[in-house]
Amino acid sequence: MSPPLARPDPLRFAANLSWLYTDLPFLARLDAAARDGFTGVECLFPHEHPTGELRARLADNGLALVLFNAEPGDWAAGERGLAGVPGREADFRTHLLSALDRAEALGCPRIHVMAGLCAPSAPTARADAQAALATSWRTYEANLRWAAEQAAAAGRHLTIEPINPRDMPGYLLTHQAQAHGLIQRIGSPHLQVQMDLYHCQIVEGDVSMNLRRWLPSGQVGHLQIAAVPDRGEPDEGELSHPWVFAELRRLGWAGWIGCEYRPRRAPQADAPGQATTAGLGWLRAANRAP
Numbered sequence: 001m002s003p004p005l006a007r008p009d010p011l012r013f014a015a016n017l018s019w020l021y022t023d024l025p026f027l028a029r030l031d032a033a034a035r036d037g038f039t040g041v042e043c044l045f046p047h048e049h050p051t052g053e054l055r056a057r058l059a060d061n062g063l064a065l066v067l068f069n070a071e072p073g074d075w076a077a078g079e080r081g082l083a084g085v086p087g088r089e090a091d092f093r094t095h096l097l098s099a100l101d102r103a104e105a106l107g108c109p110r111i112h113v114m115a116g117l118c119a120p121s122a123p124t125a126r127a128d129a130q131a132a133l134a135t136s137w138r139t140y141e142a143n144l145r146w147a148a149e150q151a152a153a154a155g156r157h158l159t160i161e162p163i164n165p166r167d168m169p170g171y172l173l174t175h176q177a178q179a180h181g182l183i184q185r186i187g188s189p190h191l192q193v194q195m196d197l198y199h200c201q202i203v204e205g206d207v208s209m210n211l212r213r214w215l216p217s218g219q220v221g222h223l224q225i226a227a228v229p230d231r232g233e234p235d236e237g238e239l240s241h242p243w244v245f246a247e248l249r250r251l252g253w254a255g256w257i258g259c260e261y262r263p264r265r266a267p268q269a270d271a272p273g274q275a276t277t278a279g280l281g282w283l284r285a286a287n288r289a290p
Contacts, residue, residue: 010287011245011253014040014066016224016260020276023267027057032273034061036280042067042258045075047098051105058106065108066256067159067194067222070099072114081114083147083160084140084172088116096147100154110157110222112194113147115140115172136172141182148188159194159221164202174203176210183219192221196260201228201239208247215251223253226261233261235282245286259283 015021015038021029026049033041039062046054046068058065073079073091082092099111118136144160151158162179163171173179179193195214201207214220225244227237234241248257265275 009249009254011248012040012256013038013283013286014042014064014256014258016042016044016258018044019260019262021273023272023275027053029273030054030057030061030063032276034063036277037283038063040064040066040256042256042260044069045071046102046106047071051102055106065106067110067112067258068099068103068106068108069112069114071095073116079116080168080171081116083113083115083143084118084136085116086135086139089139089143092143093146096150100150100156103156104154108156110159110192110194111151112159112161112222113144115160117168117170118172140172141185144182144191145186145188148186148191151190152188157190157192157221159192161194161196161224162199162203163196164199166202167199176200176204176214180214180217180219193219194222194224195220196224196226196258197239197244198224198226198228198231198260207239207244211244211247211251215248215253220255222256222258223248224258224260226259230264231262232264233279233282234259235279241282242285 015033015036017026017029017033021032024032030041041063042065072081073088082088082095096113103109103111118133144158147158160173160179160182162173162175165171165174176193176195183191183193193214197207200210204210225234225241226232227234228239229237263276263279265278267275
């Protein structure tokens with residue numbers, strides 16, 4: 001009789017606390033994520049919360065903070081990162097160094113560095129627009145070269161994420177090949193791609209082939225998921241997540257998968273946090289033994 005097949009190692013999912021449990025105060029979201037079985041979390045902007053309190057709440061819940069964003073500039077005013085914004089190099093460096101200090105304090109291995117917007121706010125001649133875009137790319141690469149050196153010295157990794165132009169019009173980095181080409185030119189192991197499959201499906205499609213192309217490169221440091229097109233739980237829509245999860249196992253993915261989606265259920269005033277919890281059937285199924 002043949003021995004039973006070993007169960008594949010479980011995939012590791014991290015709750016994105018900027019998208020899940022949003023009807024709870026931020027620190028209380030860590031408690032909710034731990035109760036729901038998450039062992040890792042990620043978030044956008046931990047600089048908005050006291051570092052000491054966040055560190056204590058992570059420890060109390062046995063949670064790892066696996067990724068967060070460096071300060072992106074003035075988010076309320078429409079800024080979406082500074083790495084590719086000419087003239088903002090000093091601000092970018094200040095925010096990057098601050099993020100590295102925060103990552104050390106919180107034990108976080110990866111920091112997402114946002115590129116910023118490149119589309120002009122007013123009609124511009126084609127030649128001028130092309131010249132401005134080229135300047136943005138030169139700024140982006142120079143800033144990332146410097147940032148990767150700082151990350152190496154601090155023992156951290158930086159990620160860059162292609163984002164679809166429907167959700168973030170004018171964002172500089174939109175395609176996987178752009179991100180990987182940039183990383184290859186810079187040549188630092190401390191600079192990696194954050195591959196959000198929601199954005200990838202919208203911009204490029206062919207997610208399985210993109211995974212087969214890029215994961216073996218060793219340049220992908222983090223994955224994220226959400227349904228397409230509504231960005232809800234990964235259990236509906238045009239992208240088959242059971243297939244995606246099986247593909248990740250076939251490819252030997254051992255990194256984190258960030259759950260950066262918007263729960264479809266409306267929050268209930270008498271049951272805060274439960275809108276997220278009620279939608280986690282996909283998570284229980286994802287690592288269920290066959």
